[in-house]
Amino acid sequence: MSFIGSPTYALSKKIVNILAPLVGNMEFHVRNSSDFVQSITNLRLENDEILVSFDVVSLFTNIPTTLAVEIAKKSLTECNNFQERTNWSIQDVCEGLDICMQSSYFALRGKYFKQIFGTPMGSPVSPILANLVMEDIENKAMSEFHHPPKVWKHYVDNTFVVIKLEYLQQFFNFLNSIEPTVKFTKETESDGVLAFLDVKLTRENTGYLDYTVCRKPTHTDRYLNFRSDHPLQHKKAVIKTLLCRAERLTSSEANYKEEINRI
Secondary structure: OOOOOOOOHHHHHHHHHHHHHHOOOOOOEOOOHHHHHHHOOOOEOOOOEEEEEEEEOOHHHHOOHHHHHHHHHHHHHHOOOHHHOOOOOHHHHHHHHHHHHHOOEEEEOOEEEEOOOOOOOOOOOHHHHHHHHHHHHHHHHHHHOOOOOOEEEEEOOEEEEEEEHHHHHHHHHHHOOOOOOOOEEEEEOEOOEEEEOOEEEEEOOOOEEEEEEOOOOOOOOOOOOOOOOOOHHHHHHHHHHHHHHHHHOOOOHHHHHHHHHHO
16 A cells, blocks of 8 residues: 555655665665676576576565564664764664554554554565665575575565575575575576566576566566557657667677567
């Protein structure tokens, strides 16, 4: 549900401004698909390595509020310049977070309900907390597992991983043991192909990765009807967006031409 206008909306926005600079500073974080393909352009796989995607099951609603506040407090404590952004103390921020996490409610058929577990969907602060929790989990995974993956990239609750096949199941079990409520699923490459975000990755014989735009089997190629009453600039923006994506997310001239033909 939309949190705009809710009692804790303004407080959530204030806390977002304080916490946002703490997110995305690690080497594992990718901002978008373009950032991701740039990071794997020169990646070369060995024969005993496998492409894997670990996804979190319902991340927002499975993060305990106490864990979210605890990790936010830890991140603020380790930040050297957070006081430049606010005159609040760490305790003030944590109390504000607790209020936001404990005050999620909605109405249904004349009755009011309160969310008693997990970060609230729709709250401005939830994506920030989800990222902080994910970064804390991946820090532990990469530093404590005896044979960590060669590559780990994450975007919110989706991860792209390159790991030796012999350690895959052990690492998967370890990953699911870090936080009891945060559980991962895994998807391994099929015939050398794996999708991550909207990028289709294909392992080449050389060990390098070929990539292009990925679409799900259920994709209909329907975006915005040109005869609809939307402003003309919106209709043009659809084409511009697709062309930009084709340019940024294709690794070869052949892939680019194929995508342009489809557009």
